[in-house]
Amino acid sequence: MPELPEVETTRRGMLPMVGKTVKSVSIRHPTLRWPIPQHLIETLPELNLKALTRRAKYILCEFGNPTTHGFLLLHLGMSGRMQVLDRAYPPEKHDHFDVAFTDGSVLRLRDPRRFGAVLWLENKNHALLDSLGPEPLEEAFDADYLHTALGNKTLAIKNAIMDAYVVVGVGNIYASESLFRARIHPETSAKKLNLKQCERLVAEIKNTLQDALDAGGSSLRDFFGTDGNPGYFQQEYFVYGRTGEPCKVCGKAIKNIRLGQRSTFFCAHCQKR
DNA sequence: AACGAGACCTGGCAGC
DNA sequence: TGCTGCCAGGTCTCGT
Numbered sequence: 001m002p003e004l005p006e007v008e009t010t011r012r013g014m015l016p017m018v019g020k021t022v023k024s025v026s027i028r029h030p031t032l033r034w035p036i037p038q039h040l041i042e043t044l045p046e047l048n049l050k051a052l053t054r055r056a057k058y059i060l061c062e063f064g065n066p067t068t069h070g071f072l073l074l075h076l077g078m079s080g081r082m083q084v085l086d087r088a089y090p091p092e093k094h095d096h097f098d099v100a101f102t103d104g105s106v107l108r109l110r111d112p113r114r115f116g117a118v119l120w121l122e123n124k125n126h127a128l129l130d131s132l133g134p135e136p137l138e139e140a141f142d143a144d145y146l147h148t149a150l151g152n153k154t155l156a157i158k159n160a161i162m163d164a165y166v167v168v169g170v171g172n173i174y175a176s177e178s179l180f181r182a183r184i185h186p187e188t189s190a191k192k193l194n195l196k197q198c199e200r201l202v203a204e205i206k207n208t209l210q211d212a213l214d215a216g217g218s219s220l221r222d223f224f225g226t227d228g229n230p231g232y233f234q235q236e237y238f239v240y241g242r243t244g245e246p247c248k249v250c251g252k253a254i255k256n257i258r259l260g261q262r263s264t265f266f267c268a269h270c271q272k273r
Numbered sequence: 274a275a276c277g278a279g280a281c282c283t284g285g286c287a288g289c
Numbered sequence: 290t291g292c293t294g295c296c297a298g299g300t301c302t303c304g305t
Contacts, residue, residue, distance in 0.1 A: 003298055033281070033301080057299075078298055079283075094283085113282045115299060128301095155276065164300075171298060261278070263296085279303080289293085 002076035004136070004169030005212035007057045010082050014052050014059070017084065017107055021048050022063070026098040028091060032111065033077065036097055036118045043068065043120065044099060056132050056168035060124070070122050072099075077115030083108040133167045136205050141167055143199040150190040150198070157193060158186035159260040161205065170205060173240045174212065176265045178205040180239045185273040186264050187257075192273075239265035 002010070022044045030036040037043075047063040054060065059082075061072040074082065085106040088098065097109040097118050109118065119128075133149070134140040149166050150157075158179060161170045170178065179186050181204035184197055193201065238248055243256040247267040257264050 006298080031282095033299090075299085077282090077300085111282095112284065113297090113299095115282065153275080159276090162299095173298065260276095275305105277303105277305085280301085281299105284297090286296085287294090289291105 002057060002078075002080065003171035003173055003212070004057060004209055005216040007059060007076060007169075008054055008213060009216045010076070011052050011054045011059050013084060014061075014082060014107065017101065017105065018049050018052060020101040020103060020105065021046065022099055023102045024100045026091075026100070027096070028098075029094075029096040029114070032096065032114050033075070033117045034119065037120050040072075040118075040120060043070070044072070049101075055129055056135075056164060057171075058129065060121075070120055071124065073117065073119040073121055073126070073128070074109065075117040077111060077113060077117070079113040080109060080111035080116035083110060131165060133163075133165050136167050136169050136209055141202060141206075143195055143202050146202050147193070147195050147198040150193055153190035155190055156186060156259055157184060157188045157190045157201075158264055160190040161201070162260070162262075167205070169209065172262050173237070174205070174208050176240050177238055178208045180266060180271060181208060183271055185268075185271040186259060186266050188273045239267060241265065 025041045025044045027036050027038065027041065030038065044063060047065050047068060049061060050064050051062040052059065053062070057075060059074040061074065063070055063072060085108055087104050088100060088106045091098070091108070092110070094112040095108055095110050096114070099107040109116065134145065146167070150160060153160055158175050160166055161178070162172070162175050176186065178201065182197070182200040184193070184201060239254050242254045242265060244253050246252065247254055247270060250267065250269045252267060252269040254265055255268055
């Protein structure tokens, strides 16, 4: 499920755990994208969860006590979700990783496809975080920045905005949605966007993600119970997943092409190259 | 250097 | 009913 809005919603759902102290760690299936470090079983207990932050689609759990300090980095991959449990319910098939706290509550990662990640960082200077582009909802991501970042890139604009070096957090759903709202054809060569188009695209990326964040928050309100909701089910998309259905603006059929090996949805009438 | 393709996994669904 | 093939929200790594 996780695009940026759901990762942020997940982070917010985890906030009640801040201030708690770790009792134990369970690693049931360590082979995610990278192996979950076994030393977490010794490292985390007795540490206090100080803060929860997010960078791109990474959730950073800051742990510390007077002698040890570090960050548990979580990534949900394609199919991961975090559960906040009031006690250690029996784990199900894809519940790979638990952090249990001294009050009995449990933070649990479920990830059927195992594209997610759990890593331990001594500090935030890590290769995964170092060269990321700006956050889409922050001011640094503006039309001038995007226009410069696209530079002489010849690749399709849809692929460009999904590149985390250009801007983080724009996944496959919202890339299509943002481009529709900005009336830009997804196959347009990135370097061909003028400043005006970059203005529209930046604005619509922000709008699309903010709308999804608002909707995600409500659709996932009870996500942290014993079982998660499918997520996104309350959302209405303009183009994503609507192949052959009428465009909500002009009525023409929505098209579906492969771009960068990903499904891409657009309206050939509303979106210009 | 920039870009495209492959790789990592499991589950769900359409079609036969 | 059961099999096969295809598709899915991400992103690192490798080859051209």
